[in-house]
Amino acid sequence: MPEHQRADARRNYARILAVAEAEVAAHGAGASLEQIARTSGVGSATVRRHFPTRRALVEAVSRERIEALCVRAHDLTGKGDSRSALLEWLSEVVAYCVAARGLAAALVYEGDGPDSVHENACSARMEEAGEPLLSRAVRDGAVAAGVTVADLIALAVGIVLATEHHPDPAAAADRLFRLAVAGLSPQS
Missing domain, CATH: 1.10.357.10 (Tetracycline Repressor, domain 2)
Known part of the structure; x- marks a missing residue:
């Protein structure tokens, strides 16, 4: 995660990553990006901005x-x-x-x-x-x-x-x- 990002973007990244870790642990690599977004409290576009592909996530x-x-x-x-x-x-x-x-x-x-x-x-x-x-x-x-x-x-x-x-x-x-x-x- 780039350090030059705004503080809210860094917080979103950290929250998305924490939720993604739990989802991947529970559901494997096929974890739902939409579920990760919902649980993180952000939109799907925000998840995709930080992680453009499932592989990146x-x-x-x-x-x-x-x-x-x-x-x-x-x-x-x-x-x-x-x-x-x-x-x-x-x-x-x-x-x-x-x-x-x-x-x-x-x-x-x-x-x-x-x-x-x-x-x-x-x-x-x-x-x-x-x-x-x-x-x-x-x-x-x-x-x-x-x-x-x-x-x-x-x-x-x-x-x-x-x-x-x-x-x-x-x-x-x-x-x-x-x-x-x-x-x-x-x-x-």
Whole structure:
């Protein structure tokens, strides 16, 4: 939110964001913009002026959570076994996305290049944060060369979206994540 905005515009932004956080937590990324406007006590046009797209709203709601995951990636970088550190972070990404409805939607890739109008700031931030973890794991031979953080985020998002309507989404997402990491081959 720009600091040069009028005080009432800053208050509206803060109120809309607080209501949006509650609505996204309750209804996911499909939360009604009209309901957010009504509950905030502003018109739909005011919501759209602050958040021109649903993605902009979901990204704003998810910003703190994304930052916490980025800090966690930084904390794990260089600690312990490189594969374990990467998998611990990815497991936390999955768990966080399950707990914070709408976060997976904020990480969904849309567009087909860095110049895309659909560039995803949340995913870009996560990719930047996870890169040192992945690079170390690849360098140690713990992860195949050619795997990207974008691949891993897409895998996490897919797992979360596939399990969001499960009776126990956290357990189902964790199980699928562990299955994806272990692979389909029996353990020897």
